[in-house]
Amino acid sequence: MEMKLQTQLEKTACQIRIHAVEAVHAAKSGHPGGSLSIADILACLYFNKMRLDPKNPKWEDRDRFVLSKGHCAPAVYAALALKGYFPVEELLKLRQPGAMLQGHPDMKGTPGIDMSTGSLGQGFSAACGMAAAGKAAEKDYRVYSILGDGETQEGQIWEAAMFAANYKLDNLCAIVDCNGLQIDGNVAYSNSPASLQEKFTSFGFAVEMIDAHDLDAIMQALDTAEQTKGKPTAIIAKSIKGKGVSFMENNGAWHGAAPNDEQFKQAMEELHAVLNKLEVE
Template sequence: MTQQETRALQIAATKIRLGVIEGVYHAKSGHPGGALSSSDILAYLYFQEMRIDPQNPEWEDRDRFVLSKGHAAPGLYAALANRGYFPVEELGTLRHIGSRLQGHPDMKGIPGVDMSTGSLGQGVSAACGMAKAAKLMGKDYRVYALLGDGEIQEGQVWEAAMFAGHQKLDNLCLIVDNNGLQIDGNIEDICSPYPIDEKFAAFGFATINIDAHDYGQIADALAQARQTKDGPTAIIAKSTKGKGVSFMEGQASWHGTAPNEEQYRQAMGELQKLLEAYEGGR
């Protein structure tokens, strides 16, 4: 990956994070922590990896993305807006009455959303169905799904994993946002999913462990997933909850809390400063 490509991704991810904070602040509710931790993954998928066309969101041969942890919708919305699916200014209407940007993604109302999600564990099943459909129709599109590490405590995730492995869905790539925290605290203390990689491997997945904030590692993992045949891939992406906002990082309390005005100004200031540095080549 070139320095120019890395810089472009850093800019995209920072704009996504700005959109997350903008949305949850104006909504006075929402889930910033997991949206911020997955912003680099979303930036890479939407600005580098996936075959998509914002001018034709329902293009039949596009790659598909399912936000299985649907409460991280502010991150997905910010990625879609900055990629050109709808105006960035609309992010401020998050969760407002009359807005199409509700608390969880709606495929019927939001361009670029491939699956309505919210009930944890169900998105990965839908992603499996999409991947199987591609196989049946002889299509070469790929399907990506982002899961939370707390979400994978849901039994349906493993039913879907068993299906994906049995069906050898090598066009399916699951990405686990492993930020180590869920709404109630540390996932290890609540219901440990570790070792995540070995669990997916037991279901027939090729597994890759990466730093979720390292674009080189993200690029290599997704390239390896594309090259893997006869089975699906699970990328376990170690991340920092609240990444990019100093007082939110590593704090479970920011799983589903909106910033007040003072916190909003501090968060936006930190991210704007970071964006200026990236855009200035520093």
């Protein structure tokens, strides 16, 4: 990847993290851990890969995105605001009564949201339906969906995967955020999905294994998915829950908790230090 583009995407990912933490702190509730682990993937999708038009959110030929793990909406909201779908100031109204941005994505209330999600397992099914519709209508848009590794414990994920492979939905790309932690603790201890690579392969997917925080690897995997024909793609992305904030990293307590004022100050200092360094570079 060109160095200038990589630096810009790194800055954008850092800004997504900053705004996600700001939103959760302002709301005094939310899910920062998983929001931070997908920031690099979102930066690559929204700012380099997906075909979008913030001035026309319902553009028929746009690429679609479904956050199947809907509780990590703060990161997607941050990406949408930075992309220009709505003012960044809206992020500080997260979860407030009557506000545009609620705890889970709402396609009727938020521009740029393609599917309302929250009940784990269901978002990926909707993404499969979108991809099938695109095929039926002979459209060339692509559909991307981020799942949680804990979410793959849901049987509906595998019903959807079977459907996607059966209908050869090569316009579909599932990205599994494997941060190893869920609300009940360690995913492996709760109900281990074991080898996701083997599972998705056996279901008929092309599979890519990557570091979820390596921007070059993310872009290469997304490019490979776009070039793959005859089958859907699953990108298994090994990530760090709470990535970018030292006391949140690999700490399951931050699955669904808001930082207090002191913790928020420390998080902002750490994230802005990274952003300042990138801006100098």
